[in-house]
Amino acid sequence: MSTGLLTLNDVHRILRDRIGAGVYTVGSRLPSCRALAAELGTNPSTVDRALHRLAGDGFVRTSPRQGSVVTAAPESTALSAERFDRDLRGLVMRAQSAGLPAGDIQRMIADALASLRPAPRVAFVECNQRDLERMCALVERTSGIAVEPVLLADAAGRRLDAEYDAIATPIFHLRDLEGLVDSFDTVIEINAMPAPPLLRRLATLPSRLRVVVAAPTARGIDRMAALVGQYTPTPPERLLLGSDDVSRVAGAVLVRNNASDLPAEAASLAAEVLTIEWDFDNDFARTFPARVNAVVHRLPN
Incomplete structure (x- = not known):
């Protein structure tokens, strides 16, 4: 006869899903067995066994003094x-x-x-297809919020805040939305940062190496030079793709973004080519759903 209590499999699944959804973030401590048992309507021994199963899965670390700490999250959080x-x-x-x-x-x-309520329509705006695809996938994987990709070049003449409930974009593209929205009240800026391996490589380059940043627009070069120059021993040189002589990169470390293709000659002349790929800050998964909700329902920030 059933007791009505959640089983070991039930508790294991619930806790695993919560970790995957970011309710319990990596590095955080889970509530005690007694607290979880009271919340879930089961007994502490079942919770304890579920936590040990999660430890075996590699998602938590348990110890008698520290309790259970989240060490990793499942790759997929889709609700079947x-x-x-x-x-x-x-x-x-x-x-x-x-x-x-x-x-x-x-x-x-x-x-x-x-x-x-109907799921809100959320646009993600970026200037190039490669970063757009990668960052949209990153948003959906980390936050669980579905977004629709919008290329800046395809948005000319449109009013994005009339088409979408919310518009997300990296903070360095905020100015590019001027004229595409009637109000920035529907815009969610995202703190996109270069991936740590790239920053580490820039910060540890030998001083003897020249560094050249390459982009197809002067504004893009200015932005990249300001970013890269924070980590290199000397200010980087600049290469405007499509205009400047690519022979200038011979023997240098060439840093590029995904806004345009790199000429094959430039890639062959450079001592090393580094491409800027973007990540989001550590709070993104936790805060983005709440920020979307606040924009959609016009809640105060």
């Missing part, structure tokens, strides 16, 4: 129909074991369905 069905059945069992009549449970489910 099968998993939702299991979650819903578990909640219904808990409600029934707590004495709620079946009619009340049905009414609560119906009320929850009636309160649903």
Whole structure:
């Protein structure tokens, strides 16, 4: 006969899903077994066994003094129909074991369905296709928010805030949205940073090496030079792609972005080619869903 308590598999799945969704972030400490058992409607020994299973999966580290600390997150956090069905059945069992009549449970489910709102349309705006695809995938994987890719070149003449509920873009592209939105109230700026391996490489380049930054526009070069110059021993030289003589990069470390293709001659002449790839700051996964919600529902920041 069923006791109505969540099983070991139930608890393991719930905690794993919470880690994957960022409820418990990497490096954070999980609530105690007793607190989780009270919340989930099961017993502490079941929670303890689930935590040890998560430790075996490599997602948490447990110790008698420190409790359980999240060490990694599952790669996929997609909610399948099968998993939702299991979650819903578990909640219904808990409600029934707590004495709620079946009619009340049905009414609560119906009320929850009636309160649903359509998923917001969120655009992600970038200036080049490669970064756009990579960053959209990164947004969806880390935050769980679906975004629609928009190239800046394709947005000319449009009013993005009339098409979308929210518009996300790296902070260095905010100025590019002027004229594409009536108000910046719907725009969410993202703190995009060069990937740490690139910064480490720039910061440890031998002083004897020349560094050249290359981009197809003067503004792009200015932005890259300001960024790269923070990590190199001397200010980088500049190469305007399509105009300047590429022979200037001979023997130098060439730093480029994904805004345009690099001429084959430049790549062959350079001692090394470094490409700027973008990551998001550590708080992104935790804060982005809340920021989308605030923009969509016009909540105060």
